[in-house]
Amino acid sequence: MGVKTGISAAKQQLISCHDCHALWPVEEAPGHCARCGSRLHLRKPAAMTRTWALLLTSAFLLLPANLLPIMQITSLGRGEPATIIGGILELTQHGLYGIAFIVFLASLLIPIGKLCGLLIMLFTLQMGWTTNMQQKMLMFRMVHWIGRWSMLDIFVVAVLVSLVQMGNLAQISGQQGTTAFAGVVICTMLAANTFDTRLIWDRYPDESS
Amino acid sequence: MPTTHPDYRHLIACNECDLLLHRPVIRISQTARCPRCQSVLISARANSIERSLALACAGLILILPANLYPLLTLELLGQSRSETIFSSAMALFQDGLWGVSLLVLLFTILVPICKLCLLFWVSLGLQMRWSLPGLSFALRSYLHLDEWGMLEVYLVGVLVSVVKLAAMASLEPGPGLFCLAALILVTTLSSSMLDKDLFWARIEALQEPDQDGR
Ligand SMILES: [Zn+2]
Ligand SMILES: [Zn+2]
Numbered sequence: 001m002g003v004k005t006g007i008s009a010a011k012q013q014l015i016s017c018h019d020c021h022a023l024w025p026v027e028e029a030p031g032h033c034a035r036c037g038s039r040l041h042l043r044k045p046a047a048m049t050r051t052w053a054l055l056l057t058s059a060f061l062l063l064p065a066n067l068l069p070i071m072q073i074t075s076l077g078r079g080e081p082a083t084i085i086g087g088i089l090e091l092t093q094h095g096l097y098g099i100a101f102i103v104f105l106a107s108l109l110i111p112i113g114k115l116c117g118l119l120i121m122l123f124t125l126q127m128g129w130t131t132n133m134q135q136k137m138l139m140f141r142m143v144h145w146i147g148r149w150s151m152l153d154i155f156v157v158a159v160l161v162s163l164v165q166m167g168n169l170a171q172i173s174g175q176q177g178t179t180a181f182a183g184v185v186i187c188t189m190l191a192a193n194t195f196d197t198r199l200i201w202d203r204y205p206d207e208s209s
Numbered sequence: 210m211p212t213t214h215p216d217y218r219h220l221i222a223c224n225e226c227d228l229l230l231h232r233p234v235i236r237i238s239q240t241a242r243c244p245r246c247q248s249v250l251i252s253a254r255a256n257s258i259e260r261s262l263a264l265a266c267a268g269l270i271l272i273l274p275a276n277l278y279p280l281l282t283l284e285l286l287g288q289s290r291s292e293t294i295f296s297s298a299m300a301l302f303q304d305g306l307w308g309v310s311l312l313v314l315l316f317t318i319l320v321p322i323c324k325l326c327l328l329f330w331v332s333l334g335l336q337m338r339w340s341l342p343g344l345s346f347a348l349r350s351y352l353h354l355d356e357w358g359m360l361e362v363y364l365v366g367v368l369v370s371v372v373k374l375a376a377m378a379s380l381e382p383g384p385g386l387f388c389l390a391a392l393i394l395v396t397t398l399s400s401s402m403l404d405k406d407l408f409w410a411r412i413e414a415l416q417e418p419d420q421d422g423r
Binding site: 004023024038099137141152156161162163165166179182186197207 | 213216217218220221222224225226227228229230231245246247248255280281283285286288290292296297298299300301306308309310312313316317345346347348352353356357359362363365366367369370372373374376377378405406409412413416
């Protein structure tokens with residue numbers, strides 16, 4: 001049929017469905033996949049613009065997420081706000097290094113690592129850096145997979161707030177920092193979803209040619 | 210008319226780098242990867258449809274007690290308080306954090322329930338060879354919802370809270386916690402047992418006769 005393996009499908013006028021991976025001739029493009037009903041397009045629409053927008057949003061939200069308190073802890077009538085970093089420091093002061101490390105990983109290292117990882121992918125695409133592609137793909141898959149774990153701190157706040165409701169004796173209430181932090185998590189997850197790694201490979205030199 | 214293009218059935222394009230390849234022939238429990246970017250092309254799983262149906266049923270049964278029974282009970286100076294997944298979302302709502310509370314509700318209750326229902330519907334249709342309405346839509350939605358179900362993250366959140374509170378109060382695990390752990394085992398197994406390629410091929414095979422009829 002004149003179709004060659006070993007080069008990209010798009011270069012041979014073939015679209016692979018984003019959802020079920022069925023192959024279609026490119027003429028089907030503004031329609032829907034007959035197998036799964038998903039919209040057909042060669043590459044995810046406006047991938048780079050959307051990823052940049054979501055990435056910048058989450059970078060901005062990272063500030064209030066870390067500066068605003070995520071909860072207010074009141075014990076014996078004395079209340080004090082707690083931030084994410086404050087919570088981690090308090091765990092280390094009590095010698096709970098393992099748990100402190102898990103929370104540090106989920107609420108600081110993973111969101112920042114995700115932002116950096118996505119930035120690397122975006123620059124790779126814009127500058128046409130096609131070196132170390134296998135490592136970059138591995139990193140992108142990690143970023144994609146690990147993103148959901150950043151919700152950990154939000155869930156911890158939810159559990160603490162619902163358990164510790166003892167009036168003046170001890171009371172924990174949720175604060176606006178959680179909204180910003182949840183925003184960071186959602187935006188980075190969406191950013192990883194809107195990015196299309198195929199765009200990078202489109203600029204990769206074909207081995208066969 | 211068959212649903213996928215017959216000229217291209219022996220081919221497969223890599224999902225992540227768009228490399229066009231001959232569809233590899235693999236045996237059960239083998240995984241074929243793209244030679245250029247190492248992403249998974251297809252992975253065959255033994256009795257994928259049967260097992261998905263069984264796991265979806267188990268999950269639908271477990272999700273009830275996991276949500277209805279308390280996960281943890283805290284006791285402090287004669288007062289005690291229990292929490293379920295729903296009550297923790299509501300506690301945030303009462304503090305005026307309606308956005309976060311909605312997200313907790315979505316990621317830990319609604320998405321897991323939807324995922325199990327969708328998986329049940331798809332695997333039931335394929336197992337019984339019934340051309341149920343919306344099979345392809347259900348599978349597509351299931352795959353898109355997959356990463357937004359966060360039960361295991363919630364469970365780790367409960368464990369972190371236990372460590373944080375252990376110094377100030379006594380905590381009792383409730384029956385809900387064990388059901389939640391079992392439910393996570395079931396959902397994790399079900400996503401590793403799902404052979405997407407096989408599911409799509411079987412959905413296609415079911416669609417063919419009624420396309421002829423039209
Ligand atoms: Zn499709
Ligand atoms: Zn590839």
